[in-house]
Amino acid sequence: DTGVSQDPRHKITKRGQNVTFRCDPISEHNRLYWYRQTLGQGPEFLTYFQNEAQLEKSRLLSDRFSAERPKGSFSTLEIQRTEQGDSAMYLCASSSPLGVSTDTQYFGPGTRLTVL
């Protein structure tokens, strides 16, 4: 199965530390999305890439957050100086709208971050 994969699946860190998550999209999908989900809520959009270009960022993405997709394949999401409020599930999704009528996104299993 070549679905969206995320690494690590779980991360526990201390407040103030930096963390980095990786997402590998479905092969040949040119769009990649990051969402954040807190307990009891639906996922919230953070940012998305088309190929290597970051085309939209949410206001949720403070200056402590940075995302990259250097070669238009995998992506990384880095959180600097983590805070307890960053504890959440971070979800990655990919899509390939070319030649289709809408942009159906396929999600990975997520990375659960716990900040102590």
Place this chain on the structure above:
Amino acid sequence: DAKTTQPNSMESNEEEPVHLPCNHSTISGTDYIHWYRQLPSQGPEYVIHGLTSNVNNRMASLAIAEDRKSSTLILHRATLRDAAVYYCILSKTPSGTYKYIFGTGTRLKVLA
């Protein structure tokens, strides 16, 4: 961005049909209706999508109102594995905004 409204929770008996409603009164002509479901500690799983006509796949059916202001996800025979949070989302065509806006979804409980 157009929003959707869903009941917070629903219950169904195993092997009975389930109809999950979604209201999207501000839908625009180019919005597609997507349904996803999410099991605990997993990412959302694509279920089905449609634009105007009713749609069927191996997982479910999607019934879309004639005015497109509401839709219903139909699980023909609920199983215990269908217990999840179901999200109804509007998405644009590739020329529009791509991000999904999730609500809190409907938590479906399936009773054995």
